[in-house]
Amino acid sequence: MTHTQPMERVAPPPVPSTTLRAPARWVGVVQAAGELLITGGLVVLLFVVYELVVTDVLADRRQVALAHELQEDWDRPPSAAVPVHESKLGDAFAVLHIPRLGLDYERVVLEGTQERQLSQGPGHYTGTAMPGEQGNVAFAGHRVGKGSPFLELDLLQPGDPIVVETADSWFVYRMLGDVATGDVAADPSGIPGRQIVRPEDVEVISPTPNAAENAAPTGAYLTLTTCHPRYSAEQRLIIHARLDGAAISKADMPNGPAALSER
Secondary structure (H helix, E strand, C coil): CCCCCCCCCCCCCCCCCHHHHHHHHHHHHHHHHHHHHHHHHHHHHHHHHHHHHHHHHHHHHHHHHHHHHHHHHHHCCCCCCCCHHHCCCCCEEEEEECHHHCCCCEEEEEECCCHHHHCCCCEECCCCCCCCCCEEEEEECCCCCCCCCCCCHHHCCCCCEEEEECCCEEEEEEECCCCCCCCCCCCCCCCCCEEEECCCCHHHHCCCCCCCCCCCCCCEEEEEEEEECCCCCCEEEEEEEEECCCCEECCCCCCCCHHHHCC
16 A cells, blocks of 8 residues: 655745835835925025025124215215215115104115115115205115015105205105195195006106106105015005205204104
8 A cells, every 4th residue: 555645735926916016116206205395395485584584684784884884984074975976886875764664764775776785775776866856866675585674665654754864964855645635646746655566667766756767857856666565576666755845964963854753
C-alpha cells in the first residue's frame, strides 16, 4: 500500500493593488498643493504687512531726517540757502501743514512725483506753480503706505486751512466750496473743493484747476492729489484750495499764522 503525499497548495501571486496606491498619490498631491497655498498666502501677507506697516515706519523716519536737513538748510545765511524756485528733483523745499488732520500734522515736501520722492513724503508736480505764485501749486502723496501722508484727505471741509511753509514765508490756502453749507462743489469760482477723477484727468493740476493746461491762471491755487478709494489706484481724490491773503513773513511771525491752530 502506497501513501501519496498531499499536494501542497500554492497561493496565487499577489495582485498589485491600484485601488490603494491611487489615493496615496492624490494625498501627496493635495498636501503639496496645500503647502504651496500656505506659502503663497504667507508671502502675500508679508508683502501686505511690508507695504502697509513697514513702509510707513521707514517713511516716518525719513521724514524726521528730511525735516532736520531742511531746517539746517533754512538756517544757513540767505546767500547759501537754495531758493525755492531753484529746487532740483528730489530736493526737500517746503513743509505742508493740514490742521484738520492734526495740529501736529506736518510733512516735508520734495520736488518731483516719481516713486523715489513719493516713498519719502508728498511730492511737488514739477512744472506747476511754486507756493504763493499765481497758478496752481500741486502736490501728490500716497493714500496708504509710504507714510500715508494723504490717508485722511477726504476729511477736509470747505474753508479748512492748508498751510505751506517755505524758508522765509508762510502761505495759507483754504479749501474751496461753500463754507456755510459744507457743499464741496458749490464754490463761486466753479472749481470744486473736492472731486473724484480718473488717473488720466490731468487738468486738475492745470494753472486754473480743470481748465486747459495752456490757459492763463485766474488765481493762486493749491491742489492735493492721492489715490481713491483707499487700497486702490483706480481713481484719484482731489482737493482744491485758494491762497488766502499775502505771504506771511517768518521774520514777522516765526511760529506761524493763526491758521495753524484751526481745526
